[in-house]
Amino acid sequence: MPELPDLQAFRHNLEKKLLHQQLKTITVKNSKKLAVAEKTLQSALEGQKLKEIQRVGKELHFVFQNGHVLGMHLMLHGKLYFFEHQNKEKYTIAELLFGNGTGLAITDFQGSANIALDPAEKTAPDALSDDFNENYLKTQLSKKKTGIKKFLLDQKQVLGIGNAYADDILWYARISPFSICNKIPAAKVKALLSAIKHILREAEKKILKSNPDIVHGEVRDFMLVHNAKLKESPGGAAIHKDTGGGRKTYYTDEQELFE
DNA sequence: AATACTGTTACGGT
DNA sequence: AACCGTAACAGTAT
Numbered sequence: 001m002p003e004l005p006d007l008q009a010f011r012h013n014l015e016k017k018l019l020h021q022q023l024k025t026i027t028v029k030n031s032k033k034l035a036v037a038e039k040t041l042q043s044a045l046e047g048q049k050l051k052e053i054q055r056v057g058k059e060l061h062f063v064f065q066n067g068h069v070l071g072m073h074l075m076l077h078g079k080l081y082f083f084e085h086q087n088k089e090k091y092t093i094a095e096l097l098f099g100n101g102t103g104l105a106i107t108d109f110q111g112s113a114n115i116a117l118d119p120a121e122k123t124a125p126d127a128l129s130d131d132f133n134e135n136y137l138k139t140q141l142s143k144k145k146t147g148i149k150k151f152l153l154d155q156k157q158v159l160g161i162g163n164a165y166a167d168d169i170l171w172y173a174r175i176s177p178f179s180i181c182n183k184i185p186a187a188k189v190k191a192l193l194s195a196i197k198h199i200l201r202e203a204e205k206k207i208l209k210s211n212p213d214i215v216h217g218e219v220r221d222f223m224l225v226h227n228a229k230l231k232e233s234p235g236g237a238a239i240h241k242d243t244g245g246g247r248k249t250y251y252t253d254e255q256e257l258f259e
Numbered sequence: 260a261a262t263a264c265t266g267t268t269a270c271g272g273t
Numbered sequence: 274a275a276c277c278g279t280a281a282c283a284g285t286a287t
Binding site for chain 2: 280281285
């Protein structure tokens with residue numbers, strides 16, 4: 001379910017409960033998407049202390065003392081649950097038990113969420129990293145003739161932006177989602193970059209403020225245009241909906257089209 | 260009861 | 274080769 005701000009909030013709350021704890025056991029319930037044997041995973045991670053949890057794009061990376069990393073991707077519908085004694089969740093992918101008695105289950109009714117041992121390094125920069133800057137964005141956009149929304153969702157270009165936040169980002173930058181990448185003028189590229197950083201950072205703050213202990217679920221009630229209940233943007237313009245690729249795009253006439 | 264739905268990959272076609 | 278659109282995954286949340 002989650003996008004970058006949700007995952008950022010989850011990361012925060014997972015660390016709050018699990019940082020420096022020893023991983024007692026890890027059990028795989030659904031190994032369809034797991035590339036290594038369960039035993040390999042267990043011997044790499046069990047007994048190790050959790051050093052930190054990073055968010056890399058839409059993945060969470062549990063970094064352990066011995067350098068091994070447990071990667072998690074929640075995909076569309078994955079959820080994390082804390083449990084005390086026994087995990088009672090349906091659709092469990094894997095369970096982790098920590099030294100302080102806290103259990104963590106990752107579930108997905110679709111079976112698409114997945115874990116990985118030592119996930120491959122990503123080539124694209126994370127949307128909130130310093131490597132994702134004006135220079136990078138300008139260079140990549142100049143090479144592309146696709147629509148800007150598609151670019152923002154492309155995890156080979158920038159990590160962490162999903163369908164919902166792409167719409168709010170483009171509205172905030174006043175750029176039409178159908179604008180062609182290499183036709184967007186320099187000043188607007190700059191506006192786009194600051195919109196990305198601003199929208200994503202603000203969303204994390206809002207999520208944590210209203211749901212201080214969140215590790216799953218969605219908070220989307222503050223979204224500016226990507227919200228089925230809204231008729232108008234904050235500027236009072238009618239919100240248009242465009243369906244394509246099974247995902248919806250919400251936008252208004254306030255957004256300039258470059259083509 | 261009705262409606263909307265956040266990610267990614269595989270596939271066929273252009 | 275690059276790119277595009279669609280289906281599939283199988284339900285959940287309100």
